[in-house]
Amino acid sequence: MRLEYILVGFGILLCLAGIGYLAAEYVKYLSEVGKLVSLFLTVGMFAFLGKYFEALGW
Amino acid sequence: MATKRRNLFLYLAIACFIGIIAIFITDGYIGVYDAIYIPMGERQQKIEADQWEEWDEDGRAEVGWGEKAIFRYEVDNRQFSTYSADIEVSVWHTEEKVRDLLSQQVSIAAFDKGQLQWVIDTAELLPGGAPEQGYEFTVIIKRGEIERKIIVYMYPLHPPK
Numbered sequence: 001m002r003l004e005y006i007l008v009g010f011g012i013l014l015c016l017a018g019i020g021y022l023a024a025e026y027v028k029y030l031s032e033v034g035k036l037v038s039l040f041l042t043v044g045m046f047a048f049l050g051k052y053f054e055a056l057g058w
Numbered sequence: 059m060a061t062k063r064r065n066l067f068l069y070l071a072i073a074c075f076i077g078i079i080a081i082f083i084t085d086g087y088i089g090v091y092d093a094i095y096i097p098m099g100e101r102q103q104k105i106e107a108d109q110w111e112e113w114d115e116d117g118r119a120e121v122g123w124g125e126k127a128i129f130r131y132e133v134d135n136r137q138f139s140t141y142s143a144d145i146e147v148s149v150w151h152t153e154e155k156v157r158d159l160l161s162q163q164v165s166i167a168a169f170d171k172g173q174l175q176w177v178i179d180t181a182e183l184l185p186g187g188a189p190e191q192g193y194e195f196t197v198i199i200k201r202g203e204i205e206r207k208i209i210v211y212m213y214p215l216h217p218p219k
Contacts, residue, residue: 015075018079019075019078022078022079022082022086023082025086026082026086026087027082027086028108029085029086029087029089029091029107029108030081030082030085030086031085033085034081034085034086037077037081038078038081038082041074041075041077041078041081042074042078044070044071044074045071045074045075045078046071048067048068048070048071048074049067049068049071051067052064052067052068052071055060055063055064055067056064
């Protein structure tokens with residue numbers, strides 16, 4: 001169980017690092033609509049992750 | 059049932075993540091981007107594709123009278139097909155065309171870069187001698203429908219004695 005938590009945590013860190021890198025590199029090239037949709041998807045992603053961990057019992 | 063619902067949240071989070079990546083790739087990376095290297099006295103400065111708007115407002119290149127101003131224009135084709143366009147470069151002053159510098163068709167392969175370079179001889183452009191108060195002119199680059207403007211400030215040159 002602990003290993004599972006570590007793997008999930010590692011996965012989340014990788015996701016955040018990936019998004020951070022892409023955001024730093026390419027957000028300046030995004031159109032206004034692209035930025036807005038990305039914002040909604042980011043909020044949605046963290047919301048669903050939150051619900052997932054809530055359902056896990058965290 | 060609870061496990062299914064829990065996994066559904068995880069799948070939705072992953073779908074959102076994939077969506078963000080897809081937007082960054084299609085909207086942020088794919089496309090045709092241009093940049094230019096302009097003279098700034100002894101230095102050269104690069105104007106990146108995302109800096110054109112702010113440069114239109116308050117940026118300008120600088121060159122001394124009698125010197126040659128070297129410009130290098132770079133087109134980055136980040137598409138899956140070959141990009142072709144007519145590129146025209148001209149010098150303007152007070153809404154009037156002074157001279158044509160370049161007119162060339164470029165064809166750039168997919169995910170490749172193309173470069174054009176031109177030189178403006180400032181003494182030839184203003185043969186009457188060095189301007190006392192400085193002189194501004196505009197270099198207009200037309201690439202298909204897109205137009206870029208670079209204001210160039212020509213300053214009087216006083217070489218060390």
